[in-house]
Amino acid sequence: xxxxxxxxxxxxxxxxxxxxxxxxxxxxxxxxxxxxxxxxxxxxxxxxxxxxxxxxxxxxxxxxxxxxxxxxxxxxxxxxxxxxxxxxxxxxxxxxxxxxxxxxxxxxxxxxxxxxxxxxxxxxxxxxxxxxxxxxxxxxxxxxxxxxxxxxxxxxxxxxxxxxxxxxxxxxxxxxxxxxxxxxxxxxxxxxxxxxxxxxxxxxxxxxxxxxxxxxxxxxxxxxxxxxxxxxxxxxxxxxxxxxxxxxxxxxxxxxxxxxxxxxxxxxxxxxxxxxxxxxxxxxxxxxxxxxxxxxxx
Amino acid sequence: xxxxxxxxxxxxxxxxxxxxxxxxxxxxxxxxxxxxxxxxxxxxxxxxxxxxxxxxxxxxxxxxxxxxxxxxxxxxxxxxxxxxxxxxxxxxxxxxxxxxxxxxxxxxxxxxxxxxxxxxxxxxxxxxxxxxxxxxxxxxxxxxxxxxxxxxxxxxxxxxxxxxxxxxxxxxxxxxxxxxxxxxxxxxxxxxxxxxxxxxxxxxxxxxxxxxxxxxxxxxxxxxxxxxxxxxxxxxxxxxxxxxxxxxxxxxxxxxxxxxxxxxxxxxxxxxxxxxxxxxxxxxxxxxxxxxxxxxxx
Numbered sequence: 097x098x099x100x101x102x103x104x105x106x107x108x109x110x111x112x113x114x115x116x117x118x119x120x121x122x123x124x125x126x127x128x129x130x131x132x133x134x135x136x137x138x139x140x141x142x143x144x145x146x147x148x149x150x151x152x153x154x155x156x157x158x159x160x161x162x163x164x165x166x167x168x169x170x171x172x173x174x175x176x177x178x179x180x181x182x183x184x185x186x187x188x189x190x191x192x193x194x195x196x197x198x199x200x201x202x203x204x205x206x207x208x209x210x211x212x213x214x215x216x217x218x219x220x221x222x223x224x225x226x227x228x229x230x231x232x233x234x235x236x237x238x239x240x241x242x243x244x245x246x247x248x249x250x251x252x253x254x255x256x257x258x259x260x261x262x263x264x265x266x267x268x269x270x271x272x273x274x275x276x277x278x279x280x281x282x283x284x285x286x287x288x289x290x291x292x293x294x295x296x297x298x299x300x301x302x303x304x305x306x307x308x309x310x311x312x313x314x315x316x317x318x319x320x321x322x323x324x325x326x327x328x329x330x331x332x333x334x335x336x337x338x339x340x341x342x343x344x345x346x347x348x349x350x351x352x353x354x355x356x357x358x359x360x361x362x363x364x365x366x367x368x369x370x371x372x373x374x375x376x377x378x379x380x381x382x383x384x385x386x387x388x389x390x391x392x393x394x
Numbered sequence: 395x396x397x398x399x400x401x402x403x404x405x406x407x408x409x410x411x412x413x414x415x416x417x418x419x420x421x422x423x424x425x426x427x428x429x430x431x432x433x434x435x436x437x438x439x440x441x442x443x444x445x446x447x448x449x450x451x452x453x454x455x456x457x458x459x460x461x462x463x464x465x466x467x468x469x470x471x472x473x474x475x476x477x478x479x480x481x482x483x484x485x486x487x488x489x490x491x492x493x494x495x496x497x498x499x500x501x502x503x504x505x506x507x508x509x510x511x512x513x514x515x516x517x518x519x520x521x522x523x524x525x526x527x528x529x530x531x532x533x534x535x536x537x538x539x540x541x542x543x544x545x546x547x548x549x550x551x552x553x554x555x556x557x558x559x560x561x562x563x564x565x566x567x568x569x570x571x572x573x574x575x576x577x578x579x580x581x582x583x584x585x586x587x588x589x590x591x592x593x594x595x596x597x598x599x600x601x602x603x604x605x606x607x608x609x610x611x612x613x614x615x616x617x618x619x620x621x622x623x624x625x626x627x628x629x630x631x632x633x634x635x636x637x638x639x640x641x642x643x644x645x646x647x648x649x650x651x652x653x654x655x656x657x658x659x660x661x662x663x664x665x666x667x668x669x670x671x672x673x674x675x676x677x678x679x680x681x682x683x684x685x686x687x688x689x690x691x692x
Binding site for chain 1: 467468475506507508510511512513541556557558559560562563566567570571572575597598599600601602603605606607609610611613614615617630633634636637638639
């Protein structure tokens with residue numbers, strides 16, 4: 097087993113990713129489902145060791161750099177937010193005391209915005225990774241997910257950002273609400289999605305009634321549950337695009353994320369006449385952790 | 395124990411109310427939490443008997459008239475919807491076979507609307523109860539709840555209606571989403587509610603980002619959880635009022651329901667310059683069941 101020079105960690109709410117690193121080179125990668133949402137503060141160090149102990153060199157201290165929800169108030173150790181405008185990776189990493197002397201753990205801070213009140217934790221590292229390869233980028237990044245982020249970038253800094261709870265609304269409505277009885281667990285329908293998108297963009301105020309119609313259409317017309325899922329997705333992303341219009345209208349937009357989550361956003365923006373570039377989020381976090389480590393940042 | 399001439403039943407998703415009746419006179423009333431959401435079809439008759447067996451006269455068949463979700467496809471026995479425009483109570487009650495020969499059970503139908511697709515089950519009986527005492531009412535009824543109904547009444551008929559999932563969204567967001575960490579389980583704040591209401595009415599498209607700001611304001615400013623609850627309520631009712639504007643603008647509006655659910659709607663409509671009449675929903679269901687029974691309706 098290769099020993100790590102340092103260990104990069106993306107510790108999110110539901111998942112954990114770790115890389116054994118030699119400089120910017122990946123020696124090994126692991127994933128776990130022991131996200132911050134399942135852990136008490138005392139469980140972080142044992143969890144880290146369970147995944148990465150064989151990457152440690154006996155008698156040597158190995159640096160561990162962590163981003164994501166592990167730095168939340170309810171995570172391992174709070175890493176305070178850095179207020180925007182600022183670079184996406186910068187000073188403020190917080191050192192965490194560990195019982196194991198082989199570990200030197202630091203957690204990267206998130207970003208905050210005062211007006212309107214907003215926060216991010218983890219996405220700033222993806223943004224740092226994107227800017228590491230595109231340092232002159234001037235435009236808007238959209239990172240779709242449970243809490244989708246729209247981020248204005250200029251001169252290497254995050255100027256401002258806005259979070260939309262679209263992904264969480266979709267999850268709640270499709271699995272916890274009365275609509276769960278009418279919405280398929282998967283599948284899509286491009287035409288239905290487009291129609292719903294247009295409905296929500298032109299009448300965002302009708303959301304709560306348009307949602308109930310999904311249930312009624314199932315009861316009255318036997319509406320296809322896959323179509324209902326596409327319509328739910330279209331309504332919620334349409335509402336978001338209506339609210340985020342100042343972010344994307346006339347802007348250069350790059351979508352960062354896995355194909356499954358960026359696809360509907362790309363399609364939705366294309367409907368508005370905007371061709372968004374799509375960048376896989378897979379490598380961005382690690383690139384950001386590398387950038388944070390090698391800058392005078394962390 | 396008085397024996398019932400007939401038994402009136404409001405069997406909703408989460409609760410059950412039963413009245414032992416002599417004509418239009420109430421002999422006794424009972425409540426249970428064995429709503430449709432907790433019962434399999436085979437459990438309805440035993441549940442009814444457990445609550446009402448001592449109201450039955452040995453050797454005689456007692457009529458039982460039921461409204462609400464017991465008539466849903468996943469309830470006791472499906473009672474098909476009657477399409478609007480129609481009177482709120484009318485023919486179409488469905489007889490249910492029972493094992494106990496002392497019972498003669500009928501379930502009242504709900505109402506449906508083809509375009510936009512919509513349904514109601516239970517509210518039509520409250521509406522019938524309201525119209526029993528106000529037969530000449532011409533205007534709009536609003537029945538706030540998990541699925542709030544706006545109902546256009548004219549010449550004794552339900553002309554059209556629209557359902558908003560506002561109550562269910564509030565419940566999901568305040569107890570199941572990330573906002574549960576920032577929203578108090580009770581309490582209100584009139585000034586914060588009004589501000590949020592105005593924000594949502596003027597910018598309904600910003601809902602999903604305004605929601606996340608509730609979480610961020612808690613993390614960054616320690617926003618009072620009671621204020622967050624008031625703001626969540628204001629945002630969702632504001633979104634609804636924006637979507638329901640054609641229903642209430644310039645209309646005579648009567649709110650039907652318990653004070654706890656009608657209060658924020660009354661306050662929200664007052665902010666729009668509209669004085670809504672408020673009628674307790676308590677007695678409306680029973681009045682509607684009486685009207686359905688004594689008309690040539692059921």
